[in-house]
Amino acid sequence: MTPVLEAVNLGKRYGRHHALTDVDLNVPPSRVIGLVGPNGAGKSTLLQLACGLITPSSGTIRVLGDTPAAGPAHLAKVGFVAQDTPVYADLSVADHLRMGARLNPGWDADLARRRLARIDLDPRHRAGRLSGGQRAQLALTIAAAKRPELLILDEPAAALDPLARHAFLDNLMESVTELGAAAILSSHALPDVERVCDHLIVLAGSRVQLAGDVADLLADHVRVTARRTDLAALPAGAETILRTDRTEHESTAVVRVDRALPAGGPWSVAEVGLEELVLAYLGRVEQPGPRPSPTVAEVHR
Numbered sequence: 318m319t320p321v322l323e324a325v326n327l328g329k330r331y332g333r334h335h336a337l338t339d340v341d342l343n344v345p346p347s348r349v350i351g352l353v354g355p356n357g358a359g360k361s362t363l364l365q366l367a368c369g370l371i372t373p374s375s376g377t378i379r380v381l382g383d384t385p386a387a388g389p390a391h392l393a394k395v396g397f398v399a400q401d402t403p404v405y406a407d408l409s410v411a412d413h414l415r416m417g418a419r420l421n422p423g424w425d426a427d428l429a430r431r432r433l434a435r436i437d438l439d440p441r442h443r444a445g446r447l448s449g450g451q452r453a454q455l456a457l458t459i460a461a462a463k464r465p466e467l468l469i470l471d472e473p474a475a476a477l478d479p480l481a482r483h484a485f486l487d488n489l490m491e492s493v494t495e496l497g498a499a500a501i502l503s504s505h506a507l508p509d510v511e512r513v514c515d516h517l518i519v520l521a522g523s524r525v526q527l528a529g530d531v532a533d534l535l536a537d538h539v540r541v542t543a544r545r546t547d548l549a550a551l552p553a554g555a556e557t558i559l560r561t562d563r564t565e566h567e568s569t570a571v572v573r574v575d576r577a578l579p580a581g582g583p584w585s586v587a588e589v590g591l592e593e594l595v596l597a598y599l600g601r602v603e604q605p606g607p608r609p610s611p612t613v614a615e616v617h618r
């Protein structure tokens with residue numbers, strides 16, 4: 318099956334500034350991918366490369382098996398909602414749909430009408446008068462009515478209140494299911510990512526820090542708690558320590574494991590959540606690249 322997104326040694330420079338460095342990715346088909354990372358990490362740059370809006374400075378990127386924006390057929394396979402969900406302020410909602418129908422050979426007018434009705438958007442409304450949430454819904458409707466194989470959304474829900482964000486993400490997931498499409502969604506809201514994404518890419522310092530199916534990533538990491546002096550005795554299997562917190566008596570570490578830690582040691586082991594995992598990886602990054610993780614012995618100095 319063709320991967321949604323493949324990148325090999327992908328890099329993007331703006332002048333002397335490296336926005337993306339040595340990015341290697343291979344995202345299997347039919348995933349809803351969460352792209353997370355701090356401001357300036359390179360998320361929009363990666364999404365724009367994936368849409369073909371900009372070209373790499375080095376390496377390669379393939380989307381749905383082809384060079385991004387390789388031609389009309391490939392453009393029709395990808396729906397893009399840019400950051401701030403831009404719309405044409407002077408055009409009505411209906412004008413936007415008419416324009417979508419003209420520009421997109423696979424336009425599904427029925428899907429567009431049904432979506433507008435469901436989100437209660439009046440087709441006569443001028444786009445410039447829409448709220449942030451309504452604008453995001455209009456942009457998603459246009460992207461979905463193309464019937465793309467991949468939806469790419471750059472922080473589409475950033476400006477929305479929690480209720481509107483919830484509704485927007487529900488709508489997004491309905492569209493993804495109806496289309497049988499994959500989606501890539503950049504976001505700073507880790508709970509949103511946890512709710513809808515089954516694949517995760519963490520970018521920081523212009524590099525990929527972590528990537529994979531969420532279920533696998535959570536299975537590969539645990540939180541270990543022990544008395545301060547006992548954490549140094551972590552057994553083989555605790556491959557890499559990502560983040561430690563210490564109190565007077567106790568140490569807690571998020572650990573990458575290559576096998577289950579043996580029972581009966583002087584530690585307790587618990588599952589980690591997605592937010593804790595992402596923060597553990599972000600916490601070890603020093604600009605511009607990743608700092609090596611501490612060894613078990615170093616943790617205890």
Ligand SMILES: Nc1ncnc2c1ncn2[C@@H]1O[C@H](COP(=O)(O)OP(=O)(O)OP(=O)(O)O)[C@@H](O)[C@H]1O
Binds near residue numbers: 331335356358359361
């Ligand atoms: N057109 C451009 N010209 C010069 N530098 C740019 C350009 N676009 C992005 N950059 C720089 O590249 C880096 C990555 O930017 P990018 O917008 O991809 O980050 P981001 O992760 O999307 O950030 P945010 O979460 O704030 O939206 C930043 O340092 C940014 O200043």
